Each structure stands twice: as structure tokens, then as C-alpha cells.
Amino acid sequence: MLTWANEHQDEYLNEMLRLEGRGYPAIYLTCGGCGRADPTFRCEHQTCYGPSLFCQPCIVQRHAVLPTHWIQQWDGKYFVRQSLKDLGLVIQLGHPAGTSCPNSTKVHKDFVLIDVTGIHDIALNYCLCDSNIKERQQLMRVCWWPATVRTLQTCATFAVVRLFQTLNCLGKVSAHNFLKSLELLTNNDGLVPVPDRRRAFHHIVCQYRITLMMKHAGRGHDPSGVHGTAQGELALWCHACPQAGINLPDGWDNINWDAMPEDLRCVSFFFRGGEGLQFWSLLQASRYKYFFSSHRIAIFGSL
Ligand SMILES: [Zn+2]
Ligand SMILES: [Zn+2]
Ligand SMILES: [Zn+2]
Structure with missing residues (x-):
């Protein structure tokens, strides 16, 4: 720590400032996908395709399965955040990423997806090729948990629910503070209203916890299902608890x-x-x- 404080602070600061710009010519003169000149878009997270700049069609196409990444557009002086929905990304459920469905139908225009990167407006289409597969099932199959069973308007990714579960159990982080953090990740200055999905998130977390308990108890493999669960069947085996014949003294x-x-x-x-x-x-x-x-x-x- 002392070495960093005495010798490297300026270097770290400069590197952070460097990320505010476009970097070196090799990554901003031509599109990292198609080679077109003067690309202006990059992914804010840079964990997917690095710092390279792309043209609009290439950045959208490369995020066909990453709809919760934030995109930045270079306006000549600085980067401005854009959503993939505004750039034209439409997610098609029920088919491999990037392909279209001949029988698709649009979802609610205000569909919101909660993820670890923030709270996102999403454009997506359901697949009607197989009427046996419900819309909520199509969402679950891409790891999005719907808050309601009808009039689907809000989902949370499994990743964000698992993150909250861990933070809540080990860090005592409340749902209110967790959602507030996601709102700040979405819009830190508070000038743009972020969709309020607290009630929906509570529903999702409750359903997730109950379903997880059922899964761990093997209820999905029992013909009687969830409603056949008997009293006490969800209790966990605790290795710390005394068990006769294992860790209890005779008598x-x-x-x-x-x-x-x-x-x-x-x-x-x-x-x-x-x-x-x-x-x-x-x-x-x-x-x-x-x-x-x-x-x-x-x-x-x-x-
Ligand atoms: Zn391109
Ligand atoms: Zn990305
Ligand atoms: Zn289809």
C-alpha cells in the first residue's frame, strides 16, 4: 500500500482518465467487427469485446445475448451512455440468439429487466411456434425470472437474484438498499427516472427462495410435486446438530x-x-x- 501511495498513484489516476477517452488509434479508427471507418460505439463493461470501438450494427449484433450491457457512444468530446434497446436490439425468445421467429409477438412496451448492471428497458419478442410453451416459460429458459405469471412486465436475471440472496444472507443487505444500488448504477445523477420495480423484485426473491427450497428437497422429482410436500420435508440436514449414534454420547x-x-x-x-x-x-x-x-x-x- 505504501509503495502504491508513494510511487504509483499518478499512474493509476492517469489510467482511469485514459479510459474516459477512446484509447489508441488502432481501436478507434476502424470498426472492430466489419472494418468500417470511424466507429463510435463501445461497451461500457469491456469484459465482452474489450476497448475496441464498433459501428452501430456490429455493437448491437455482438450484444444479442448481452442485453444488459450499457453501450457508450462517442459524440466527439466524450462518451454518452446508450441503451441497447435505443440502438435497436430486439431479443427473440424461443430461438437461437440472433435468429428470427416466423410467429413472434411483441411484449409489453415497458418491459423491464433487472440485472447486476442495473435496471434496463428491453425490447423482446415471444415465440408462438409452440403454443404449449408459455411466455413466462420462455423467459425462465433464458434465466430471467418473471415477477408475475400474467401480464409479464418485469423480470430479474437469475444472476442478480443469486447476488442479492448472497448479499442478503451474509452481508445483511436489504432489498431496499440493493434496489437503490441498482438504480444508482442505472442513473447516478438522478436526473433520469428509473422504473420503480421494488414490489416486483420482492415477489421474485420470495418465489426464488421457495422454489429453491423445493428443488433442494427433491420435490421436482416427486409425482406429488410442490403441493405434496409434507410437514418438515424442507428441513435441512444440519451437521452441527447432534445426531444419535453419530455425535452424541451414549445415554x-x-x-x-x-x-x-x-x-x-x-x-x-x-x-x-x-x-x-x-x-x-x-x-x-x-x-x-x-x-x-x-x-x-x-x-x-x-x-
Ligand atoms: Zn462494424
Ligand atoms: Zn458488452
Ligand atoms: Zn418461433
């Missing part, structure tokens, strides 16, 4: 508490947990914290 169920020295009684005791699941466990005191925190994280994570 654990016949302890003579009166004969046990008073200062050792706290080592073993019964614990009863609630919130939908009932646990009768003989716990060692040192395991209490792990038991409680692990079950909260796995099951009861709150919004």
Missing part, C-alpha cells in the same frame, strides 16, 4: 441432570426452534451459535 437421552455438576449443565441442553420448523435437539453449547446462524442463513433469510 444422551437419559441424562441425570441432578447428578451433573452445575457448571457443566450448560454444555448440554435442549433447544427448541420455531418459525415453521420444530427442532428438538440436544446441543453442545459451543455449537449453539453455528446451529442458529446456519439455519437462519439457509432458510429464514429476510428481505
